[in-house]
Amino acid sequence: MALEKQLELGDREEKVRKQTAVYVYEAPLRLWHWVTVFCILTLGITGYFIGSPLPSVPGEASDNFLMGYIRFAHFSAGYILAVAFIGRIYWAFVGNHHSRELFIVPVWRAKWWSEVWHEVRWYLFMAKTPKKYIGHNPLGQLSMFCFFVIGNTFMIVTGFALYGEGLSAGSWADQVFGWVIPLFGQSQDVHTWHHLGMWYIVIFVMTHVYVAVREDIMSRQSLISTMIGGWRMFKDDKPD
Amino acid sequence: MSDLNAANLDNSGRRIVVDPVTRIEGHMRCEVNVDENNIIRNAVSTGTMWRGLEVILKGRDPRDAWAFVERICGVCTGTHALTSVRAVEDALGIQIPYNAHLIRHLMDKTLQVHDHIVHFYHLHALDWVNPVNALKADPKATSELQQMVSPHHPKSSPGYFRDVQTRLKKFVESGQLGLFSNGYWDNPAYKLPPAADLMAVAHYLEALDLQKDIVKIHTIFGGKNPHPNYMVGGVACAINLDDVGAAGAPVNMTSLNFVLERIQEAREFTRNVYLPDVLAVAGIYKDWLHGGGLAGQNVLSYGTYTQVPYDKSTDLLPAGAIVNGNWDEVHPVDVRDPEQIQEFVSHSWYSYGADESKGLHPWEGVTEPHFELGPKTKGTKTNIQELDESAKYSWIKAPRWRGHAMEVGPLARYIIAYVSGKEYVQEQVDRSLSAFNQSTGLDLGLKQFLPSTLGRTLARALECELCADSMLDDWHALVNNIKAGDSSTANVEKWDPSSWPKEAQGVGINEAPRGALGHWIKIKDGKIDNYQAIVPTTWNGSPRDHNGNIGAFEAALLNTPMERPDEPVEILRTLHSFDPCLACSTHVMSPDGQELTKVKIR
């Protein structure tokens, strides 16, 4: 809010300047984003092949470790994803106010909801012009929370519960996440839901990438470059 | 036939209730009326459990059905699984490789041998043997007896029997009688001399050790026992004798050797212990020729142990039906014919809707549980004192062959095989009967001896011998077939449900340890649409039908004198001779496309 005001003020003060740039995504956050991208790609591909393994390899078992490597990559990426996510949560406390958008969705604010509605209309081609946003647009924020924060948490929790099975009873993963298994019924159920979770994330990624590209082209601010350089560029000087 | 009808039974005498009937599989109740001379004049047998397994099967993958129906019974474990995969293969037109045929036979006969031995020693023996009386035995006399009845059995020294006796003595003196507590040990119905009782106790323990070894054939081919694994299209245990990885393969040289040893052990035990024991018991109970019931009248077998795959005329124990005691005529049996096998429910806790007297072939079977007690019942719904057999009184349906109540089981198979001219069986039966006549000084004919409680028990032992012997043939046939270059164990052409027809129906049959077993299946869109099983104890333990025909259990109990009506030794003796399996008999399914009526929780 304050920044938006500042922006408006800036608009008034610097009439000559055609476009505005705001520093939104700090370096750790950007790093986290791309690490997570890498992890999700790795996890999705390796996870799929854990569920439906590749054709059998020839030769002695002792000379091959294909499933082992696939699983190792899956577990490593899972660890990195989880640690990065914890780092991301930490950053929500110490970073700028945009770093909290992911976790705190202002569902209690009527104005926010009206902007969600505006965005929905924009995506349904009912509104002619989109609004300007420094951080996420409200609809984006809502989907990020539902798809990414919840989806990622679900995958981390079920993932480590399953990982704990391999680490054996009494391991840290079993002690922290072991309760998940009986909650779902049995190990097979957790596997099934974890697998379904993958598809949830796949759908998130598809939508996320599409919307990022589309908004980069059609909205009034930069998106993809922002997640690289951190600066949000606005394409026009018109208010809001 | 006429005296085996409800109309001719006298239920005016004293009513005796036995519930639970123990040393059987599952839950069963029996009520009898005895007259003033303590002779049973009316018998009512009731299956007291229902699980609804076929209801549960509806909509499932037919390839999974074997595992569900295998859990019908853990005693005759595997026989339902085998019958189920046969039904699915019949429906889909799958023929299995010869190796799979032989391995299935080996597994099936393993069950037969195991089940018969455990039945005789651990479920049936205490009806004839008094372990407390064994304490009075002189181990030397037992040793002499052992060497006389079975010269080849190695465990026959006086020292051995003394050890067994000492162990038994300590057990009894401990005051904790465990399984033997409250037995009928002073009942005059027990007639064995102490020396024989001690020998039987020793064999009870030997059989307990042996039975755990015989089943290892299941473990080799099916991975575990109870409940080995079966598979549609063949067997899962791949054969690898001489290639890389053979040591980790299911069937290799070591496992074949292992199986051969188990077969030899089974043959030796059957010859040296089981058969001599049965004949010894029969010799001493020579006057106790009760319990014939339906056996002399109506018997049924689907035939089993087909030598040439898919050619039923090569069955070692042939199919057939005998009715009205006419042993000169064996009728052919067609399990697909809707007129031959039908189930009735007029005295069962199920409903057929308006017409309670109709009979339904299993492919068209209907099952709606309908628990309802007759007006003459004594007690309440949840505390039954005496049942009213004129109304519904059992969780077992009443299957009939062309309207006749039939007895099934080893005795039925043996009567049919004998009169069909199977030489192996004829030799066995003639040899046993002459041994019995010789030892007792009697001169009984076949028809006098076989249809009895003792005859039923003997037929089971003879069948055990037949199975153990023919397992050896199967083993050699398997090795020869592998030697000829055939290692195939599964036909996977129709493994994928997309290769199946949209609709199919099939029937699988087998002769289970307790008798004729049939599974009828209907498949639609790759899923089970209807599943029905008629199992041996459904035949034998069947309640009455609308015409008053009584089932084999009830028939066999009639006219049996009881020493002490309060102590059901004689009832147990005859019931056990059928080896009842109640979990098997009491489960049924909803009709085509019709949901099971919702059972209300009251």
Next chain:
Amino acid sequence: MAQIETFYDVMRRQGITRRSLLKYSSLTAAALGLGPSFAPQIAHAMETKPRTPVVWLHGLECTCCSESFIRSAHPLVKDVVLSMISLDYDDTLMAAAGHQAEAALEQTLEKYKGEYILAVEGNPPLNEDGMFCIVGGKPFLDQLKHAAKDAKAVIAWGSCASWGCVQAARPNPTQAVPIHKVITDKPIIKVPGCPPIAEVMTGVITYMLTFGKIPELDRQGRPKMFYGQRIHDKCYRRPHFDAGQFVEHWDDDNARRGYCLYKVGCKGPTTYNACSTVRWNEGTSFPIQAGHGCIGCSEDGFWDKGSFYDRLTNIKQFGIEQNADEIGTAVAGGVGAAIAAHAAVSAIKRVASSSHKDQGEQES
């Protein structure tokens, strides 16, 4: 009681010296994974303890647990029944029937109040007032509750008593429930499996007799010593799994070489049991060794997870029967199509609006 016979007495009169008893004890300790320091404790327990009364009840079941129990080789079941426990009631094996059997039960419940172990095979149905399973003219449920009242501990044999098993599979027409649903005030040791391994059954009992306490249980009430690991974790075919070598079809070359059964639906990776370590029937083999995948029979609700031959199991929560990949590809396909359509409309709009803008600029 004239004289209470201990396990040591039994061994003594079988000609076993105290030295060999100690040896036996150390073997037992090793078998239970306890280490040699426990051996004297086992020996002491066997020398002094009278036989513990056990009441074994049968509900809706198939009796496979009893059958498995009598397969035990270490210890032999005859030694268990004659010398270790006093099996005072078990309708499958006991001599007495009817009233005399019921009387034997009552005697034990009274005489050993609070001391006997209740072992339950099968489970109670709740529908039809419990009359889908009748014992002595009354619902089995009554007998179960009655016997549980003064039991020291309760053992749930097999998957029926532990989870519900086959009769509780959908739609569970008799409303059969695992025993912990009706016995809520007693420690229950779940020994699942259909059936459990014989030596696991006797192992649980001998552990209790030897140490005078119930074994350590996991979150779901199973003894950790036998159910702490998945079959997959100790499977002899595991190297083939890690290598990526699988049986692709039944009876293919890979099946003959003993490759991993993962692709043909083996549930070893999700099943907690001792099959791959203790193995079955005196260590003879186990399902995977015999070429058929594990069907997961010691897991809760294993009947309702789709075909035993599918790797990915069906999800029934949506009222449709589909596995995760079928659902996932369908939904992702739908979303992909929606995105493509949306992108196309966006592009058209953009072209339209930019040409409109161009026009506007020209006009101004």
